[in-house]
Amino acid sequence: MKVVHLSNTPVAGSPGNIVSALNRLTDIRARHVVFNAAAYRTRTFAIDLDWRTQQQEALDAIAEADVIHIHQYFSFDETFGANFAQRFGDKRLIRQYHSAPDLWANGDAGLIERIVREGVPQLVIAQGPERFYPYARVVPNVVPIDDxxxxxxxxxxxxxxxxxxxxxxxxxxxxxxxxxxxxxxxxxxxxxxxxxxxxxxxxxxxxxxxxxxxxxxxxxxxxxxxxxxxxxxxxxxxxxxxxxxxxxxxxxxxxxxxxxxxxxxxxxxxxxxxxxxxxxxxxxxxxxxxxxxxxxxxxxxxxxAERAMIEHYRRAYLDLFEAPQQFGVSRFTGEADEWRARVCPDYNWTARRHLHAGWRDRLRMWMKG
The missing domain is CATH 3.40.50.2000 (Glycogen Phosphorylase B;)
Structure with a gap:
């Protein structure tokens, strides 16, 4: 199986770690196409295929792929050019999230809903953002610990x-x-x-x-x-x-x-x-x-261990073909489950924020005498 990862930015090196582990530790061949390799300026990461300098090689890799693995939320046409998604044909798609949806939605509830309920199989890292994507399968951020x-x-x-x-x-x-x-x-x-x-x-x-x-x-x-x-x-x-x-x-x-x-x-x-x-x-x-x-x-x-962590991705790719019905099913069992996962922790953070704001106000009053 061949998989091509697509991202607008290097996503802090996460897709690169996944691709490297797939190629070294599994029977899956993977490539990673990055549109803007310099998105973080001098905070650079190792890049496989830079869209701006290796576009034809990137297109060839996409043409040969069985699976297109997309990282984060972005517009294909606005990023890679008009009609870019038409190159996918009948390839299987999967999208992975590394951030909460409000990073792109900026409070737009409708856009958040479209992101979360997109009709494409989803993955999400087993970190803070997980709670926002009930229909996504939870996967690790891979780390090459023996490098x-x-x-x-x-x-x-x-x-x-x-x-x-x-x-x-x-x-x-x-x-x-x-x-x-x-x-x-x-x-x-x-x-x-x-x-x-x-x-x-x-x-x-x-x-x-x-x-x-x-x-x-x-x-x-x-x-x-x-x-x-x-x-x-x-x-x-x-x-x-x-x-x-x-x-x-x-x-x-x-x-x-x-x-x-x-x-x-x-x-x-x-x-x-x-x-x-x-x-x-x-x-x-x-x-x-x-x-x-x-x-x-x-x-x-x-x-x-890297070999165990990368197996989560290999299994997800196989399930795209063998058990696609496993995707798109909410991991939350009801409103109470979602409330405990997403809403209640925000109450805790808000209380901490108010406590710190109150402390700053008292300090200002003390300094004014």
């Missing part, structure tokens, strides 16, 4: 390094999902740095290969402690054997356990509001860091 770039290395001598690699600058309390709470997280990390407890390694707008190399000798990694989600960067840090701080809400935890079969999860699971004390403890105790980091790596080897 040399992802192997553990001893932390650097001297003051411990805390590494943090946000992809944007959004505040924790202005965006629900498309944020890693950068201003608030940096305020905490810079406070600890001023006290001489750590060195902050802030990685932004950096090629992915270089990012992985920079993180190798860090003592502690920050995934994200705001939304309840985890990220590909967090999985990478766990693979590299780092104590990794992140906040995973109950829905994310349940999906991750279901996907991997694991009971315990390796993140140092704290919200940003409670992260200072665990960080101080880790920075003060190298043995503790080493033990937690080694456990992180063991968890990835046991529960997140």
């Amino acid at each position: 040399p770039r992802y192997l553990p290395h001893p932390e650097a001598d001297g003051t411990p390094i805390v590494t943090f690699s946000p992809s944007g600058r959004a505040s924790a309390w202005k965006a629900r999902w498309e944020t890693k709470g950068v201003p608030q997280t940096l305020a905490l990390l810079r406070k600890l740095e001023r006290e001489g407890l750590c060195r902050l390694q802030l990685i932004v707008d950096t090629p992915h290969d270089q990012c992985l190399l920079l993180k190798r000798h860090a003592a502690v990694a920050i995934d994200e402690c705001v939304t309840g989600n985890y990220h590909l960067s967090g999985l990478e840090a766990l693979a590299q054997g780092k104590p990794t701080l992140g906040y995973l809400d109950q829905r994310v935890q349940s999906q991750l356990r279901r996907l991997t079969g694991a009971t315990d999860l390796p993140w140092v699971d704290v919200r940003l509001e409670e992260a200072e004390a665990p960080l101080r403890a880790l920075l003060a105790d190298r043995t503790l860091r080493e033990e937690i980091g080694a456990a992180s790596r063991r968890w990835m080897e046991t529960h997140y």
Whole structure:
């Protein structure tokens, strides 16, 4: 079977990891066509087929494919050109989501409904966005944990390094999902740095290969402690054997356990509001860091091995032909199930946002005297 992945952007390297694993570990031959390889400017990822420079090779791969695997939501005609979708013929299509639908809908309820109920089989990563796509099959973000770039290395001598690699600058309390709470997280990390407890390694707008190399000798990694989600960067840090701080809400935890079969999860699971004390403890105790980091790596080897994770995709492709009826069936059993999955966690986040807003107001009043 041949599969071509299509994406507007590199999608933080996720499709590339899937394609690489398919080609190395399965009987499926895969290619990845990226329309805008430079979408993130200097934050670059390895690219298979760049549409702007390898268009004919990309078209040939599409013509030969049995399955077209689309990543995220975008218009084919506006991106790849008029009548592009006509090239698919009777090939099987499947679309994978890596973000909540409001990233594209901007509050347009009608567009959200069209995205969620699209009549194409869907996949969604087993992270925060999963709860928004009830008709999608849940799949992992694949990580090549045995690639040399992802192997553990001893932390650097001297003051411990805390590494943090946000992809944007959004505040924790202005965006629900498309944020890693950068201003608030940096305020905490810079406070600890001023006290001489750590060195902050802030990685932004950096090629992915270089990012992985920079993180190798860090003592502690920050995934994200705001939304309840985890990220590909967090999985990478766990693979590299780092104590990794992140906040995973109950829905994310349940999906991750279901996907991997694991009971315990390796993140140092704290919200940003409670992260200072665990960080101080880790920075003060190298043995503790080493033990937690080694456990992180063991968890990835046991529960997140690349060969096991890529099988979720291979099975999905086979089901497109052998059991297409398995797609398009809601995973929610009713309104209460959906409420617990999607609505209730938003109440928690909103309460936290109001608490922080109240604290800022009281601080302003105090400063005015």
